[in-house]
Amino acid sequence: MNMTNDLTHSSSESMIVEDGLPQPPAFTAILAYSAYMAFQWMSEPGLNTLVMNHVAEEERSGASSITYLVAFSAQAVAALAAGQLIERFGYAPMLFGAALLALGASALFRRVVK
Helix, strand or coil: CCHHHHHHHHHHHHCECCCCCECCCHHHHHHHHHHHHHHHHCHHHHHHHHHHHCCCHHHHHHHHHHHHHHHHHHHHHHHHHHHHHHHHHCHHHHHHHHHHHHHHHHHHHHHHHC
């Protein structure tokens, strides 16, 4: 085989994953990730407005600081816990548990906001 055939053959092989299904193009992955990040961070302005509407104007900077301290601390703990769970059980059980936690948090948030 010449170099052109080798490159063509290897690039066509790289489009197939272990179970024989074709991988989506990189553009699809980029769009999916962008949509995920947009939905994940879209809640921040709403939550910030919710907090600021329930706090006196002179206390808003302190409330904002505490809100972000709690949020970023929770992210640090979640990253540590997720890493440990992935290492011990794998991705699927950890993602399932995260989905259950998100469902519970959304139900609790809905109850608290009413």
